[in-house]
Amino acid sequence: MPSHLFADRPAPQPPAHDAVDALIHRARRLRGDVEAVGRNTAVTDEDDPQARWQRALCDLAVQHLDNLDQHLGQLKAGPPAQRSADRDDRVSADGASAGSSANRVGSAEWNLLTDEVSWSEELYEIFGRPPGSPPLSLDDLPSVLFPDDQPKLTSMVTGCLVDGQPMDGEFRIVRPDGQVRTLHMTGEPVLDSEGCTASMWAVLRDVGELRRGEETVSRNRDSARRDEPVERPRHRTATEVQETVLPPWRGSLLLPAGGPPGALDIAAHHLPSAADGLIGGDWYDAMELPDGRTLLSVGDLSGYGLPATSALAMMLGALRGMAVAGIEPGALMGHLDHLLETSARPALGSALCCRFDPATGLLSWAQAGHPAPLLFRDGTGRRLPPPEGALLGAASPVAYEQDEVRLLPGDVLVLHTDGLTRRGDRGAGPEQLLALAHRFAQARDAQECVRGVVEEFGGAERLDDACVLVARIGA
Secondary structure, eight states, rough: OOOOOOOOOOOOOOOOOHHHHHHHHHHHHHHHHHHHHHHHHHOOOOTOHHHHHHHHHHHHHHHHHHHHHHHHHHHOOOOOGGGGGGGOOOOOSSSBBBBBBTTTTEEEEEEETOOOEOOOHHHHHHHHOOTOOOOTTTTTTTGGGGOOOOOOOHHHHHHTTTOOEEEEEEEEEEOTOOOEEEEEEEEEEEOOTTTTTTEEEEEEEEEEEHHHHHHHHHHHHHHHHHHHHHHHHEEEEEEEHHHHSSSOOSSSSETTOOOOOOOOOEEEEEEOOSSSOOOEEEEEEEETTTTTEEEEEEEEEEEEHHHHHHHHHHHHHHHHHHHTTTTHHHHHHHHEEEEEEESSOOOOOEEEEEEEETTTTTTEEEESOOOOEEEETOOOOEOOOOOSSBBBBBBOOOOOOOOEEEEEEEOOOEOHHHHOOTTTTTTTHHHHHHHHHHHHHSSSHHHHHHHHHHHHHHTTTOOEEEEEEEEOOOO
């Protein structure tokens, strides 16, 4: 408990103006930063409960910072007795009237020995009473409160004067003009030299706007929570489907198993979007085929949530089945296109399918509207020229062609979805990925290459999720 004040206490020394000026500057700068966050939030859907809650929080934070700015201004001006009588006519530096009662702070002292009452100018403004009129005594103060709040004030004052307890509570008042204000009151007893209560000192603050802001935040939070029972099971189901469909291996994978000459050291990673609720249809896959060759694929289906992940499960199942059956990548793309076009829920998608033969080092591949593989060799990287291929499900007459390239020991092949290098994501483009050539050349394995990609691109607040798969050809 704070120590009691004494009637013969020395006058407090005003704080250094330079220190207060620095605090005011920092508070106003922070207010500008919070406003910027609020403006960014305002561009989202007006009907989104979570967005409304975020905007309400920003508005409430701005109110608190405005409050802080006003309090620091009063601290800089010094005690009420040091201020000039014409202070009410001044206008603060930001153009707001200094006489506004909203969010103002006033002080009062009630002397129990002389029955004198001292109010600051701000307290007259808060209570809506004319300057120079008699201030309210402790007996008269309850008369301006809501009847329901009067026992609370009586208890606070009694605890302070009789038991020496500090006061801290809120109550509502009705001003002479009929306006209702919510005030927060803190105070302590002032003791004389013999330790008896001589007077009571209090600070009162108008917190009506802050409380209304908090109520707005609470309403929007409750609205967002009411929507959660509907969205959360869908989000959880979509996440479970995605985790079930994507390959279960983590870290590096050696294919074919056993590591024969020319085997692939494979590692992959999924990078989520900045929006937690957006579970997209991005995938990566690697599997050993019955003839000893290796299938590598990445892709991206349109849409989000359960529809996208359900289509993803269908696509990957079909892709793996056809690859095991020995269907060439180009023909495989044509079958996937027909599958998406005729499915119950038509969708668009891009895909890249590669088949690698470790015995010959030959990579056969085809693409459907997808970024081409990047090949890194001897410290430099290049994009492989893509064969013809249109988006899956687009009903395009374009035939899916197939291309081949011979890979050498030590080569690094990078497959990725477009969410990784889309230029809308903080300027990241394919050139930024190619710039990792020197790092790939020094990497010990595919996992280290993936780590370099995640460090380069993982910190960006991407608009879409993304996948990257790295295959390093062994000696």
